[in-house]
Amino acid sequence: MIVINNLGKDFDTGFSLKDINLVIETGEKIKIFGPNGAGKTTFLRILACLSKPSRGSFTIFGYPHTERIEILKRIGLTAPSGHFYELLTVYQNLEFYGKMYGLSRQELGERIKGLLKQFNLSEKENTKVNQLSKGMKQRLAIIKALLHDPPILLLDEPFSGLDLDSANSLKNYLNSLTDKTIITATHDFDWEEGEKNRIIIFDNGAVVFDGVWSEGGHSFKAFYKKVVGK
């Protein structure tokens, strides 16, 4: 469970994340929408303890945001940059991060093999990351986030660079993780008909919509444009 109270962050550029108040239950699947620069990535970075809030606080499973190590054990984050050492192989990268998460050698080996198979990257185990396509790197980023089996996944633009089949496969996989809280930030309108997940829309650093959207005869894109005014 994530509880966020009056969370804010100011930047020298003048942009600020404005007093976010949210409660996210365990197992919820949330999509965060918003235009570029709306504050989605900043929000995820604060939740992942990569950026300190200027004001307010949050707790994750009861741990306050100052308990960085306890929070990080429970979070997996993917970022568009990928976070990989390009000159190391896929296995070397995952092995390094696994060790940083304190996984034992045997546990790590089994977990890496299993996840590589799950994401169709088994053949690339000994390939250097700089030889992977963007879509493969994207899948590898998801594997890295899942390596320590965290209960919370923070996914920043997870479908960018993926072809339709890979994106659908990833969506199906993420939907199968029923016990995990998944917060996905995107600026694509990848809304599926009949989807009943909670959505949060950011605009200019503030939450402008938080709830479950129902179609009501309008497309999600039209609804989104109405909310953000663009």
Added chain:
Amino acid sequence: MIRKALALAYKDFQMEAGKRTLFTSLLFFSFMLIFLASFTLTVYPEVKAALSGLIYWLVLISIAFQVLNRSLASEEDFGCWDALCLCPISPRVIYLGKFIYNILLLIIIELITFPAFVVFLNLKPTSFCMLIPIFLASVGFVGVGLLFALFSLKTAGRELAIQVTVLPILLPALFIGLKATLLLAAGANISDIWKLLLFLVLYDLLFITIACLVFDTTLVD
């Protein structure tokens, strides 16, 4: 903590083994400086005793700064600094891991280049005693330098920023280490310079302890 720090250092060696750009450029630069110095000292042999110690210190300072410049920047350049900060580890693990990698890299380069320095400058075999103050100073260099590398990580012109900010802190170790090396080059024994070596040991202990306590990755936002 040690296991994770070693894993971090091992990863850095794996990366360096993959490209070898830093290692080879440091070796090339060191050999070039030693070769040019040996050529100069054959023309002016009367200053050899006085300058030989200084020459290796110039090599040491140059390679130490290059190592420090790359120490944390390599993570930032690959976009992996965030990933490292996402790991549930104490910032001290990062400090210790980076310290182990950088000091080993520096010592390996010193062990390769110092025999060449002795041969090219036609020094006595006892000159190898000079490695003691050089190693001690190297430990201090890396220990303190890593902290300043962290502070400079997100600044523009970070390489210059590291050198300018860290130099005043390093000066005592530089002066004492240089003095110890010059005395050894002039024929002194280790027993004659034990006070200087003790100063270097205390300097290392003090500043590494401070750097380890102050090194906080959450300061970089």
